[in-house]
Amino acid sequence: MVQCELCGTETDSPTKIKVEGAELQVCSNCADFGTEVETSESSSSTSTKYSTDSSDTTSTTASSGQTSSRSYSSSSQQSDMFDSVDELAQDxxxxxxxxxxxxxxxxxxxxxxxxxxxxxxxxxxxxxxxxxxxxxxxxxxxxDISLSAGGSDDGSTDWQGSSGTDGYTLGDVVERKD
The missing domain is CATH 1.10.260.40 (lambda repressor-like DNA-binding domains)
Known part of the structure; x- marks a missing residue:
């Protein structure tokens, strides 16, 4: 038996979910708090509800030039419950x-x-x-004010990365919060 990493209950069949970037093994009651992560198993001929046989595969290129492959099920994609949460402004x-x-x-x-x-x-x-x-x-x-952070971001950037180097630096990738 495995212990749920969110609520601590013992479960026989944990589900792997992703919550704010962290992958957790949780019980069926806590599975709704995140996005279910499909586990890659050795090639099996059986088709399950979460099988990648009928899913669309999308390749994306990360900023470092590496290609990653993500599988999306043809059914509706669940979003993380924290995706729609606005942060409160610091002031x-x-x-x-x-x-x-x-x-x-x-x-x-x-x-x-x-x-x-x-x-x-x-x-x-x-x-x-x-x-x-x-x-x-x-x-x-x-x-008639907004207390949420980032409300005035119009997409314009004050700072540009250096163009004198080959490739990206950390400064080219990180977004500043000032």
């Missing part, structure tokens, strides 16, 4: 305080208007606690 607390002060509201008045506790507003403005998704949505709608 969310300053943005929130500035928006509140621009409207001339106290923390207690803001809390009353959005139906939250004043102590929660204080903690969020100090950066002691992260706002829940519900609170973040309330604040963004009330002040």
């Amino acid at each position: 969310y607390d300053k943005q929130l305080r500035q928006a509140r002060e621009d409207r001339g509201l106290s923390q207690a008045e803001l809390a009353k208007q959005i139906n939250e506790k004043a102590s929660l507003i204080r903690k969020v403005e100090r950066g002691d606690t992260l706002p829940s998704d519900d609170l973040q949505a309330k604040l963004e709608n009330f002040f």
Whole structure:
């Protein structure tokens, strides 16, 4: 018996999934939290639900010039549950305080208007606690601001990699977050 790497329960038939780039052996209850990874087995003539016999194979070329092959099942492709999660901006607390002060509201008045506790507003403005998704949505709608990181990325780049070298360097591949 194998122990599920997410919840810790014992399972006879673990499923291999990928969650945020990490491959985990999980039980059937936790399999929905990631994208199922197909394991390459020695050539077998039996066809299973997850067999690669009826799947489309796509080759991609990575930035290092290596070719990798990925198999996609002809059925609908599951996406990782964290793909659609927005990151909170690092200066969310300053943005929130500035928006509140621009409207001339106290923390207690803001809390009353959005139906939250004043102590929660204080903690969020100090950066002691992260706002829940519900609170973040309330604040963004009330002040008409975005507290998500990367909202102003328009695809333009301030920095260009050096063209004097042969091939790529780490600086050509890494995205800066400043």
